[in-house]
Amino acid sequence: MGQASSHARSDRDKSRLDRRWLIATGAIIIAAAAILLVVGRTPICTCGTIRLWEGAVSSPENSQQLSDWYSLSHFIHGLIFYGLTWAVLRRQPVGMRLAIAALIESGWELLENSPIIIDRYRAATIAIGYSGDSVLNSVSDIAFMAFGFLVARKLPWWGSFALAVALELIALYAIRDNLTLNVWMLVAPNDAVRAWQAAG
DSSP states (O other), X not given: OHHHHHHHHHHHHXXXXXXXXXXXXXXXXXXXXXHHHHTTOOSSOTTSOOOSOBOOTTSTTTXXXXXXXXXXXXXXXXXXXXXXXXXXXXXXXXXXXXXXXXXXXXXXXXXXXXXXXXXXXXXXXXXXXXXXXXXXXXXXXXXXXXXXXXXXXXXXXXXXXXXXXXXXXXXXXXXXXXXXHHHHHHHSOOHHHHHHHHTO
């Protein structure tokens, strides 16, 4: 009985968000923002305004404001990272797994805003005029990932899966793009898909 109680308490401890790991997650995000600033990314939109939402994909303010249609993809990243870290690191505290997810997402933000990936986006996708994200947008993207991670923590696996599919379909309908197409076009560009997206 005592051993069972100890195991139950241990499981509860691992499912709690320990303050130390939340601080570590925040430090990772701040470090990512600092690196982006050092390499020359603009802090906010060069238009000089900060807005909560930019809904026009072709707008120069896309990927510059706090959120846009691609924020859905970063939220889905969080759903995926929760599932992956649960599968591989389920015995570790959920806060540690969140910090790991933030580290991975921050790494992607740094890579995404490097010349090689910016040029790849321009050449292979419909983001012809893409010039990278503002630091504000990158930090917001990491925050959307963390939000998705925390939502997945509360949902059954099928709930996270259904939510991810729903968000992919919403983005597909709204802008003819989503996480799936984005990855596809970066890895194996398809002229027919690019033409269909551009026609929207």
